Amino acid sequence: MNSRSIADICRDNERLIIGASAFAAFLVMWEGFSRGWWATLLAPLLGESARALAIKPIFISSPTGVAQQSWTMFAITGEIWPHIAQSGGQLVVGLGAAIVVGVPLGLAAGRYRTFSYILDPFLSALNATPQVAFLPLFVMWIGTGFWMRVLIIFLLAVIPITMNALAAVRTVDPRLLKVASSFGATELHTFRTIIAPSALPFILSGMRLAVGRSMIGIVVAELYGSATGIGIMINMAGASFDTDKVFVGVLVIVIAGLLMTEGLRAIERRFDGWRPAIGDNM
Amino acid sequence: MTPKLVAKDVCLEYRQPRTGDRLLALDRISLSVNEGEFVSIVGPSGCGKTTFLSVVDGLLPATSGEIIVDGLRVNKPGPDRAVxxxxxxxxxxxxxxxxxxxxxxxxxxxxxxxxxxxxxxxxxxxxxxxxxxxxxxxxxxxxxxxxxxxxxxxxPKILLMDEPFAALDAQTREYMQEELLRIWEQANKTVLFITHQIDEAIFLSDRVIVFSARPGRVREHVTVDIERPRSLKLKRDPRFHALEDRIWSLIHDDALVQARS
Amino acid sequence: MQGDALQRYTPQLVGAAALLAFVSFWEAAATYKLADPMFISSPSRIASVAAEMWEDPDFWRDVKVSSTEFIWGYLAAIAVGIPLGLAIGWYKRVQYALGPFIDVLNAVPRVTFMPIMVLWFGIGIWSKFAVVFLGAVIPIILSTYAGVRTNEARYLRVAKSFGASQMKTFKSIILPGTAPYIFTGLKYASGRALLGVVVGELYAATAGVGHMIAQAGNAFETDRVFFGVLLFTFTGLVVTTILARIEKRFDRWRPEGAVR
Structure with a gap:
């Protein structure tokens, strides 16, 4: 009864098999366009018009081109490391500041009603604005350097963190708060023993959203200025039609984004044992 | 009387995707329900009674055996059965x-x-x-x-009821049991009723079928020889208690055997 | 009676008071030169710039360009995102095949593709359209997909038991159950679409409100920058309000308070 036929194994790993083949097919297609495989292959069928299927690598690069360029930039010249260090530093400072400011602000607004009435109009307005529109303003105020970029990252990240921290306090079970006050717990004690533990998972998912936002911040803030940074590298490569390099930059951001959100998801899961699933699907 | 519903040697096997093991959920279930009859299936949780109902409705295909409604074999949901x-x-x-x-x-x-x-x-x-x-x-x-x-x-020719009152509080449940009998008499339907509550099964049914656990098997048919119309007072009748005891010990024995093995 | 009304509107009153305080403080700071008005502008200066621009045909051209980019990019994202999300949720194998691509696209801010879009489509409207589309389509796909997946098995079982056809099941079970999720996605996506407009126009453009902001920034015209930013805030608020209105019509069946 325990035997597993090949058909069974295929069925059980269908997800992996289909996903991997789709991805492989995508890479082959891409490479084929850039090398003109499809143009050659379909020339007998389509005649002259098949030529359109050969796309210049300058426009679309190619998987092997990107791989080769990554190898060069990471291992041979090492030119990418300063960019990563610069952007990483901005991210850490901006995101860190957003956490330090956003979490207490959100918790306070969640706990004290009047404070939330004051904060709410500003928060909603900021949330409705694409915050990157402030960029030219920040450039005017503090130039195009490190701190301008930190500021834009901060502004992008602080909003989801504050909003989630606020919502987190609101979802604390009022019965628990009643228990705390009936035992005569001090405000500080209530925060530590009741509010913080129940709010933590929500705060963490706010941080996950914030990580995504701060990646936007990195890319956009680095539209300006001409020093180092991943976004700048992408822009410069784009401006000089060095498409391989553009894709290497995109790849670095994809990997960083995946690592950070998955890392935070793992942390969330650790603190999450007691929380029923709620809709948080972004 | 003509049987409205017949189940003949119904077996159902699952395959667990992770281990590839095959699991027997229903083991040669055979039973029949007559026209206008109210039949309940009781059994410990995990005995496959809800699974069996899904097979009768045609939501799950039986691995072997057959379900016959009005002399015709069925294998998918149809308007002759309603859940x-x-x-x-x-x-x-x-x-x-x-x-x-x-x-x-x-x-x-x-x-x-x-x-x-x-x-x-x-x-x-x-x-x-x-x-x-x-x-x-x-x-x-x-x-x-x-x-x-x-x-x-x-x-429908047959009404299939899958623990319909399980989520209700005790008082509402008893009230709904009485209501169900009233509606049943008015609508004049054949009913197959699934429950884990022994008193509910006896109170409602003409016949109670006791399932045993893992894999689900028919353990015994118990006829409820109590006149209708019935009211909730019946639940304090000695005949009612005797039936309750009998079914309870059938299920209890089974649970003990399960626990030991 | 009066006390009741006062209590009911406390949040709005306190909020309005806070806004008013903020605006007055800002105005005072500019008037009494607590900070250089060239850097911080002031509410009255912004208002007069607004009045000025209202008469300016160039401004309306910018508005037209930006709204064209926003509307068409967003609509295209809806037209592609909802069916794709439904398909991914409904057909397991489509999800297996497309899942990896969507996960990757979701992990990267789509504005990163801006240089590539400019390379492909030039600095006109089309590169912005592409970035707006890319930004908005992913959240729509993901939330539609999530909606289909949370459609509880029990409702599908009901449909199957009553012998509902595929089409009937889709229309009566999947669509209504997914609608709230689709709206969440649409709201989120509208923000992303607006972001795409701004970034696209900051990056490389010849017209548009974002372009106007960038130029005003370069010329140290703070008033115009603020006016442009406020215009985006206003647009964002209007779009989310409209969506919330539409959502309410689809939402009568849900108990109050369950709506996030």
């Missing part, structure tokens, strides 16, 4: 009336006619005046009345 599901299975985005219409819409009855027929059953289950309410506005007992009306409006 009253366990919990709130009402579509939350539809009003009471439109929920009751749902099955009729599925078989292509015109909207106006469906509405008219549905209204009759909304009245029969005592929900006059609530036809435009949404499910969230109703209590658990009222929701299950809608569920019942939704099945009855299909005019």
């Amino acid at each position: 009253v599901f366990q919990d709130a299975s009402l579509l939350p985005w539809r009003t009471v009336l439109r929920n009751v219409c749902y099955g009729l819409e599925c078989i292509g009855v015109r909207a106006a006619e469906a509405r008219e027929r549905a209204m009759k059953f909304v009245q029969m289950v005592g929900l006059d005046g609530f036809e435009n309410s949404y499910p969230y506005e109703l209590s658990g007992g009222m929701q299950q009345r809608v569920n019942l009306a939704r099945a009855l409006v299909m005019d």
